[in-house]
Amino acid sequence: MTLLAFLLLLALVPAESARGRHLPAAAISSPVFGPRQVYGVLGGSVTVRCFYPPTPVNRHDRKYWCRQAGSGCPTVVSTQYVAPAYQGRVALTDHPQAEHFQINISALELGDAGTYQCGVGVNGRGLSYRVTLSVVEAPPVPETPELFYVKLRSTWTVTCSFGEDTVEMKKYLCKKEKEGCRNIINSYQELGSIQLTFEEPPGSFRVTMTQMDWEDAGVYYCGAGEYGKDKTSKELEVFIYEDKTFPHLKTDITAKNGSSATFECPYEPLIDSATRFWCKRDGRICNRIIDNSGFVAKKYKGRVAAFENPENKTVAIILNQLQYEDEGFYWCMSNELREQQSSAELRVVAGQPALTGKKEVEARVGSWVNLTCCYPCTYSSYEKFWCRWNGTGCAMLPAQPGLPQPGDTCGPSSRTLVLSLGPLAEEDEGWYWCGLKRNGLFGETMAVQLRLSAGSDAKLSPEFLDVDSSRDPGAAPPGGAHSDAEVRKGAAPESSDESHGSNTLGLVLGPLAGLILLVVTAFAIVKYRQMKRSDLVSVGSYRTNISMSDFESVRDFSASNCVKESQETPMGGDEFITTTDTPESAADTTKAKRSSKEDADLAYSSFLVTSSSIAQGSSGGDSAVLDPSPPQHRD
């Protein structure tokens, strides 16, 4: 084999501050995973399970189990073939939906021990995992680690049980490193994105680790007591693989105080019967906020709603009216579907929310009320909506145009979204949300609480005194917010704004058009006159009264009149270009390098005199016609 050596061109690489953005090498190595070491008893049987990413290619491709021999790997068994020497002893079964395939070897012989590869595709191409098979004479068989094939960014759950006598001992999960075992979580700790819960029967516990990343792959130990000292521990091996169809959920959410935050939970629409709930971690306990059975915690009434999106396989949970106490870890949990759990951290920072407006509104039963919501102009391209909070969700309300209440108008740099309600009944009391949405993703929301009071007491705030009059179309709305009043999902307000804009446009275009017209007319007139003049001049030039001697006496002349190309006489070192155009343009296009300016002037004026006399003789036009604009001296 010829080995080609390429010379590397090197550039000085700055300190890799952008290292965080690069994937680790594990991301591009083989995604096939299996046991590193397998033990079998002589004469017995052994099962090897190899995992692979469940892409369509992999599911349909060939699976193989080959024995390494030198640089090659002859196949022992594959999905299409069994080696003659192993007939009847080995079997390979593929389980594409379970992301693995299984190799069964029975009637083990001592010669079976060695290095094998389990893989997908063609032997030796690298999409494989190396397995070492050892045959022991008699049981017991050494313990091998439990394997976990975990999707990137998903959740890993492991249950360890050690018997009743370990109930009092500390439970831990640690990751094996070069020196020792680094503690991940133990029963005395409380972490945000990792959960340790005790299970039945006593002595067993479960660890749930969310947001699994590439660095989380490796060997772990779960146990009771202390690692290394007590014998009660179990070895686990975790492998991370990337599934491009897995939704990329945000795990760090930052929101402003008073605004809202959107959390995303993965869910499987087909397994809808499972209980799913969303809770906030508080130490070991997770306080349930909302679940899919219609329950909402009292403290969160009107603040939280869930929106299912079966297409993206996610549930969007919106929490608004945020305060600093809302900071923390929020978990999407499911009792039956452990893999569907996820967590996200919420941070609340100081700042102004994008949506502003009156948060609490009081009105009389039977009256009409307008709820206003102000949003900045940067969000004008977003979809805007009003919805009514109804327990677990928020029901969208159809567009109802209205004008903002007096005193409710938004600032100059924001637009208004108005919801008009009425006549109000008892059931209309509750929370109404105004929100933004783009590309199917929810943006910020704001909640307005509507409280009703019966009767016509003077409990009303003064702003509502002309609630009825605002409905009168003839009444001029105070505040002058008319120009930017808007409807949800409205094309109408956009056009009103546009018409407003088009008025100014018209105002500008009008005078501009007039000006252009003037210029064009003036130009036309001048051109016409030139043309007339040119006619005169061209008639004049055809006359043979002009004697060449006149021209020769003139040193050089600015070709103010139309001198035909045939008459072009370059003199001395001077160079000039003449055209048969009108005198005006002819003067413009002439370029003459003059030896002396006075000479030129003299020549020009003398020529003019000559030609003007000719013109006068022909048509009686005045000499002024021939006189073009003052000869431009280009020097």
Add this chain to the structure above:
Amino acid sequence: MKSTWSLCVALAVSLGIILVAGYPVSPQDEEYVLVNNKCQCVTVTSKFVPSKEDPEEEVLERNIRIIVPLKARENISDPLSPPRTTFVYRLSELCRNCEPVEIDLGGVIYQAQQGNSCEEPQTCYTYDRNECYSSPVPLLYHGEVRQVPAALTPASCFTE
């Protein structure tokens, strides 16, 4: 010795040693991926290793792995094109990152492209395993010749 049809030559590791004096030792000696180009079958990874001259210092080492498909065609989508004899690998082209990234500007999320000249597609020397390649094949059917797309990589052409 001649090997089977697709891969013949694997390029060995090329070492690039750059002296980076005084760079703080990173706690993780991890190898990071810089290039993973399925089209031309090139991967470039980098990691910090102790310098040969001075083991106290760390230098950046880049590993470039190129697998040259010697039996490929000039146009991989056309099996009738002549075999390819020239393979050009440009590090600047390979290091180009054309994946759009999301940037948050003032609360609004935009998609930004990270590289220049992303409009010209790269000439591919080999097949990407996750993509389906097909070529039209003339078939005589009921007396007329029809161009039917035939899969060049059957395993990759399953949708589910």
